[in-house]
Amino acid sequence: MVAFLSWPLVVLVVVVMMMVLAGPTSCGAAGIASDQATDATKVFYNRVPKAASTALRSIISDLARHKRNLKFVSSKVYDDRKRWSREEERANAERINFVFETNFDQHVIYDQHVRYINFTQFGLQQPVYINMVREPAARIVSSYYFARTGDSSKREQVRRKLGEQADWSVDECLAHGDNCTFARNMGGNLMTKFFCGHADVCNRVGPAALEQALYNLEHNYAVVGITERFDDTLALLEATLPHIFRGAVRLRERHGIKKSNRNTRAGPTPNAETIAAIRHSARYDVALYDRAVDLFERRLRKAQQQQQQQQQEQPLKRPSRPRDYDDDD
Numbered sequence: 213m214v215a216f217l218s219w220p221l222v223v224l225v226v227v228v229m230m231m232v233l234a235g236p237t238s239c240g241a242a243g244i245a246s247d248q249a250t251d252a253t254k255v256f257y258n259r260v261p262k263a264a265s266t267a268l269r270s271i272i273s274d275l276a277r278h279k280r281n282l283k284f285v286s287s288k289v290y291d292d293r294k295r296w297s298r299e300e301e302r303a304n305a306e307r308i309n310f311v312f313e314t315n316f317d318q319h320v321i322y323d324q325h326v327r328y329i330n331f332t333q334f335g336l337q338q339p340v341y342i343n344m345v346r347e348p349a350a351r352i353v354s355s356y357y358f359a360r361t362g363d364s365s366k367r368e369q370v371r372r373k374l375g376e377q378a379d380w381s382v383d384e385c386l387a388h389g390d391n392c393t394f395a396r397n398m399g400g401n402l403m404t405k406f407f408c409g410h411a412d413v414c415n416r417v418g419p420a421a422l423e424q425a426l427y428n429l430e431h432n433y434a435v436v437g438i439t440e441r442f443d444d445t446l447a448l449l450e451a452t453l454p455h456i457f458r459g460a461v462r463l464r465e466r467h468g469i470k471k472s473n474r475n476t477r478a479g480p481t482p483n484a485e486t487i488a489a490i491r492h493s494a495r496y497d498v499a500l501y502d503r504a505v506d507l508f509e510r511r512l513r514k515a516q517q518q519q520q521q522q523q524q525e526q527p528l529k530r531p532s533r534p535r536d537y538d539d540d541d
């Protein structure tokens with residue numbers, strides 16, 4: 213019945229955690245690599261498009277509705293995915309930092325479809341980053357159909373520009389060779405760009421940009437979830453950022469899977485050859501995704517071990533609740 217802690221309890225939990233951690237993770241958020249829970253209060257979800265971000269957003273906004281001390285700020289700017297100049301990056305870092313600072317007494321999650329922003333180079337506090345990644349071919353195909361048939365505000369514009377090819381399936385499009393606009397970059401390794409950011413090295417997708425993206429993935433993101441493992445992603449978010457995400461798994465159970473199934477007005481699934489061509493073109497995203505899955509599994513295992521340990525160490529401090537193995541006893 214009481215799915216969420218009231219805020220005094222959350223404060224208590226946070227204070228206890230600060231005392232327990234009493235280390236650099238509890239005061240500075242810069243460069244947090246999450247092997248443990250953190251109480252950082254400002255979270256930036258620079259969400260990768262078509263990677264269950266709508267599903268995660270709806271859970272975050274439900275959490276924010278239930279938690280008085282949690283504020284969710286969702287950007288209305290949907291279409292700024294390019295690499296910025298240093299001045300543009302500074303202006304945006306300051307704009308987002310302003311959102312965090314004006315809500316200094318609350319936990320804030322800010323989300324926008326943008327590349328990773330480095331706040332510290334402008335003397336600003338780096339927020340804790342989270343994101344989600346998805347198997348690259350599936351993400352790109354989803355994005356292909358969404359741009360043509362989805363409820364995006366740009367759909368009509370896209371359809372006018374593409375003319376008759378707007379109605380081609382992915383397979384049909386590639387069969388048209390150079391006449392297929394999509395064939396020119398096939399999604400353009402967008403995930404690598406999102407994790408790389410705005411540094412010079414991110415200007416061209418290649419091994420150097422991938423290296424920077426992998427560095428950020430490992431060192432500058434608290435949690436990078438996996439679309440194909442959405443429930444485990446929520447569990448890892450709860451374990452890593454408990455003061456913000458506690459209750460997420462339960463909300464998901466209550467919603468069922470409805471919310472992640474929005475936007476499935478897709479189109480025919482491409483054949484194996486087409487998928488292979490997309491994965492080849494998106495090879496940097498494939499490498500990033502594979503690394504993200506490894507990292508995710510490592511962090512999830514560790515979080516589960518820590519949870520078990522805590523349960524063994526302090527069984528009496530936990531509120532009594534029905535054991536879930538009563539039936540077997």
Ligand SMILES: *[C@@H]1O[C@H](CO)[C@@H](O)[C@H](O)[C@H]1NC(C)=O
Nearest residue numbers: 242243330331332333338432
């Ligand atoms: C930001 O950029 C500076 C300079 O390139 C680098 O030293 C620092 O590690 C970066 N910080 C983050 C959090 O990305």
Ligand SMILES: *[C@@H]1O[C@H](CO)[C@@H](O)[C@H](O)[C@H]1NC(C)=O
Nearest residue numbers: 385386387388389390391392
């Ligand atoms: C591309 O379009 C042009 C003009 O409509 C057409 O002549 C040509 O055959 C098309 N090429 C392919 C590979 O479909």
